[in-house]
Amino acid sequence: MALSSLNYKNENMTRRINKVAVIGSGIMGSGIACHFANIGVEVLLLDIVPRELNEKEIAKGLTLESTTVRNRMVNDNLANALKSKPSPIYHKKFADRIQTGNLEDDLKKIADVDWIIEVVVERLDIKKKVFEQIEQYRTPGTLITSNTSGIPIAFMNEGRSEDFQKHFAVTHFFNPPRYLKLFEVVPGPDCNEEVTGFLMKYGEKFLGKTSVLAKDTPAFIGNRIGIFGIQSLFHQVKELGLTVEEVDKLTGPVIGRPKSATFRTVDVVGLDTLVHVANGIYENCPEDEAHELFKLPGFIQSMMDNKWLGSKTGQGFYKKIKGDDGQSEILSLDLDTLEYRKKKKASFATLELTKTIDKPIDRFKVLVGGKDKAGEFYRKNFAALFAYVQNRIPEISDELYRIDDAMKAGFGWENGPFEIWDAIGVEKGIELMKAEGYQPAVWVEEMITGGNTSFYTVKDGATYYYDIPSKQHIKKPGQDAFIILDNIRKSNEVFKNSGVVIEDLGDGILNCEFQSKMNTIGGDVLAGINKAIDLAEKDFQGLVVGNQGANFSVGANIGMIFMMAVEQEYDELNMAIKMFQDTMMRMRYSSIPTISAPHGMTLGGGCELSLHADKIVAAAETYIGLVEFGVGVIPGGGGSKEMTLRASDLFRKDDVELNVLREHFLTIGMAKVSTSAYEAYDLNILQKGKDVVVVNKDRQIAEAKKHALLLAEAGYTKPIQRTDVKVLGKQALGMFLVGTDSMNAGNYISDHDKKIANKLAYVMAGGDLSEASYVSEQYLLDIEREAFLSLCTERKTLERIQHMLKTGKPLRN
Numbered sequence: 001m002a003l004s005s006l007n008y009k010n011e012n013m014t015r016r017i018n019k020v021a022v023i024g025s026g027i028m029g030s031g032i033a034c035h036f037a038n039i040g041v042e043v044l045l046l047d048i049v050p051r052e053l054n055e056k057e058i059a060k061g062l063t064l065e066s067t068t069v070r071n072r073m074v075n076d077n078l079a080n081a082l083k084s085k086p087s088p089i090y091h092k093k094f095a096d097r098i099q100t101g102n103l104e105d106d107l108k109k110i111a112d113v114d115w116i117i118e119v120v121v122e123r124l125d126i127k128k129k130v131f132e133q134i135e136q137y138r139t140p141g142t143l144i145t146s147n148t149s150g151i152p153i154a155f156m157n158e159g160r161s162e163d164f165q166k167h168f169a170v171t172h173f174f175n176p177p178r179y180l181k182l183f184e185v186v187p188g189p190d191c192n193e194e195v196t197g198f199l200m201k202y203g204e205k206f207l208g209k210t211s212v213l214a215k216d217t218p219a220f221i222g223n224r225i226g227i228f229g230i231q232s233l234f235h236q237v238k239e240l241g242l243t244v245e246e247v248d249k250l251t252g253p254v255i256g257r258p259k260s261a262t263f264r265t266v267d268v269v270g271l272d273t274l275v276h277v278a279n280g281i282y283e284n285c286p287e288d289e290a291h292e293l294f295k296l297p298g299f300i301q302s303m304m305d306n307k308w309l310g311s312k313t314g315q316g317f318y319k320k321i322k323g324d325d326g327q328s329e330i331l332s333l334d335l336d337t338l339e340y341r342k343k344k345k346a347s348f349a350t351l352e353l354t355k356t357i358d359k360p361i362d363r364f365k366v367l368v369g370g371k372d373k374a375g376e377f378y379r380k381n382f383a384a385l386f387a388y389v390q391n392r393i394p395e396i397s398d399e400l401y402r403i404d405d406a407m408k409a410g411f412g413w414e415n416g417p418f419e420i421w422d423a424i425g426v427e428k429g430i431e432l433m434k435a436e437g438y439q440p441a442v443w444v445e446e447m448i449t450g451g452n453t454s455f456y457t458v459k460d461g462a463t464y465y466y467d468i469p470s471k472q473h474i475k476k477p478g479q480d481a482f483i484i485l486d487n488i489r490k491s492n493e494v495f496k497n498s499g500v501v502i503e504d505l506g507d508g509i510l511n512c513e514f515q516s517k518m519n520t521i522g523g524d525v526l527a528g529i530n531k532a533i534d535l536a537e538k539d540f541q542g543l544v545v546g547n548q549g550a551n552f553s554v555g556a557n558i559g560m561i562f563m564m565a566v567e568q569e570y571d572e573l574n575m576a577i578k579m580f581q582d583t584m585m586r587m588r589y590s591s592i593p594t595i596s597a598p599h600g601m602t603l604g605g606g607c608e609l610s611l612h613a614d615k616i617v618a619a620a621e622t623y624i625g626l627v628e629f630g631v632g633v634i635p636g637g638g639g640s641k642e643m644t645l646r647a648s649d650l651f652r653k654d655d656v657e658l659n660v661l662r663e664h665f666l667t668i669g670m671a672k673v674s675t676s677a678y679e680a681y682d683l684n685i686l687q688k689g690k691d692v693v694v695v696n697k698d699r700q701i702a703e704a705k706k707h708a709l710l711l712a713e714a715g716y717t718k719p720i721q722r723t724d725v726k727v728l729g730k731q732a733l734g735m736f737l738v739g740t741d742s743m744n745a746g747n748y749i750s751d752h753d754k755k756i757a758n759k760l761a762y763v764m765a766g767g768d769l770s771e772a773s774y775v776s777e778q779y780l781l782d783i784e785r786e787a788f789l790s791l792c793t794e795r796k797t798l799e800r801i802q803h804m805l806k807t808g809k810p811l812r813n
Helices: 028-037 056-060 074-085 092-097 109-111 126-138 153-157 162-166 194-206 223-237 244-250 261-267 271-286 298-306 366-368 375-388 402-411 415-422 424-433 442-449 523-539 558-566 570-588 604-614 640-649 657-669 677-682 699-711 731-744 751-764 777-791 796-807
Strands: 021-022 042-045 098-102 115-118 144-146 170-175 182-187 210-213 318-322 329-331 340-342 456-459 462-467 473-475 492-495 501-506 509-514 544-548 595-596 600-603 614-617 622-625 690-693 725-727 773-775
Touching: 021 028, 021 109, 028 042, 028 098, 028 170, 042 074, 042 109, 074 092, 074 098, 109 126, 109 473, 109 657, 144 442, 153 170, 153 604, 162 170, 170 194, 182 194, 182 402, 194 210, 194 375, 210 402, 223 271, 223 298, 223 375, 244 261, 244 329, 244 375, 244 773, 261 271, 261 318, 271 298, 366 375, 366 415, 366 424, 375 415, 375 424, 375 657, 402 415, 402 462, 415 424, 415 796, 424 442, 442 796, 473 600, 492 523, 492 690, 501 523, 501 699, 509 600, 509 699, 523 544, 523 570, 523 751, 544 699, 558 595, 558 796, 570 595, 570 777, 595 604, 595 699, 600 604, 604 622, 604 640, 614 622, 614 677, 614 699, 622 677, 640 657, 640 725, 640 751, 657 731, 657 751, 690 699, 725 777, 751 777
Parallel strands: 021 042, 021 115, 042 098, 115 144, 144 170, 182 210, 509 544, 544 595, 595 614, 600 622, 614 690
Antiparallel strands: 170 182, 318 329, 329 340, 456 462, 462 473, 492 501, 501 509, 725 773
């Protein structure tokens, strides 16, 4: 059976996963358990029974038969995972979905689960023993998978029943399971096709992953290519005379890779982890043409001998120390002397040429043409990468797109190897390879001879990839649930300015996509949102505001605000803030349904826009909040008004209204930002029963479109502006002012912080009204704008804005 025939079978998902058992509660096991709990699945997490008491247990008079002792291993591991940062759980309450136990007392409970996931130590003998125990209690037909990263399935299958083997596969999560999207599915030789199809679909639809079908080869796809890339760099770094800082500069965001780039990433993951995988590839892939590359260079072996493994041992390629002044300082490892030294700034002329190129995919042609050491590095690096990935087909995958998907989802690359090759040009890539002594694979030559000049093409909004057996481009499977804006932007463009692109999503729904730097909201973006609403009201049924960048929006363009304030152009600033407010109100009070689709950082103005949409369809990884206090102002685009309104809607006769209002005040005053979309419900930024969360961000735009259509088809009518917002006047204002006075007197907040808080207090109290009253939204918007403008005249505010513009970090006065 060819793996390529297993593309997303079993669309009806007749198998249901209500409860899973995770065997092994280490870092990966606890992380996997937490992620299943994140999506609402009940989890049974089991581990071994300790063989001796610790000091605390002895002091309490416990014995090895005590339940707390027998479950100590699993409970301690889970507790440590839940305390770790970033958190493995969307919301602390979700941890209640995890039941813990041990393999001696509780293994029989696996009879009631739908899926058993083995995550024990990477030793075949131990895994086989665990599988033997599992077979005693496992109900036939139950899914059974291993999170191994390298042990061949045939070895794990030995001695197992026919039913076990039919339902057994590897499901390889990447660490941390919540955040890294790669989910490699590796079916065993006797695994049912239905099982493989189910796992692929479940990973994508429910776990929010990029499911990648892999073959049972050492390190599968992600680690095979990823470790090759890192090992290649290890061997190149001395040859080119590059420093640790220079390599990280060249292999970070400039080419669409994480900020941690190469050496910082190794420090975080652990050098020993990388070496373990590299050694496994070296030992098990003797026919690999790059076999010798997986041997450890001398400086890596020395680091291993010294136990310089990275963050876990306090030093690796980088080391944090405290200077004589008590300030922390990061030192870098000199790869020649193996001594730590002060970090050196890395700069290259080639990188300067890319500063005006926004998208990494558009930078590669410039980078490989560089005349300096950076250009030489990129030519050597990409030549080696292209040569390696072309030869891994069909060894590790029959389809080239799976390699790209694995690298993007598992290693955080914005573009996969074949996408980068396309960006440089297939023939140019071959030229780079030949210059370094590599030859193109036969299938690459046949592709070019056949008139196919790229690995990918886009047609009718869908991605097509070059299929080697048929020698033609065929549609990449699994796209029907997605809307990929990159694929439809040109063909479906309705309007464009420097701030936004408005696309037709089909079925009468428009999308307004921000295109500004960091998706900040300035004049062009506001004009674009208004244009989108105009177009939707005239000829369409609904509007989605969403994008597929790294973040939804980091907020308003504070640079524009700073310039107006410095020039004392207060009339213009007043008009700009009013335009922002009016645009947010149009989101709320247009004649068509509006949907906000936030993800990643959704701060300040990005949060305000979402607050005013008819519905929020948020990605689970949404970090949303009103953070304006950090730059010395209050939310001025309707955020202060909206939190006052939302507090008012929660007022009940039996509630203490002041307490409800105080909570909403503190949400703004403490610049609270949710660490997931689910936490945003606690802040009343997302609202239960109205807003929804999507675990797979790739599905978000399609899901937002679906909700826009549902609202339209349900007979959406233009809402009436609110005039019934209850404000508490002097009673609330007095409470807030007393609070800010005491905080200031106790040196918890500065004089300027107190001034900002008092301005917010005035707005959220509805002014100094003598008694509780009902006011309109416009009344609150007017006093919000007045308060915002008055703060913009403050020197301390301008200092904070200037500091934020320079450093990207808030300044506390």
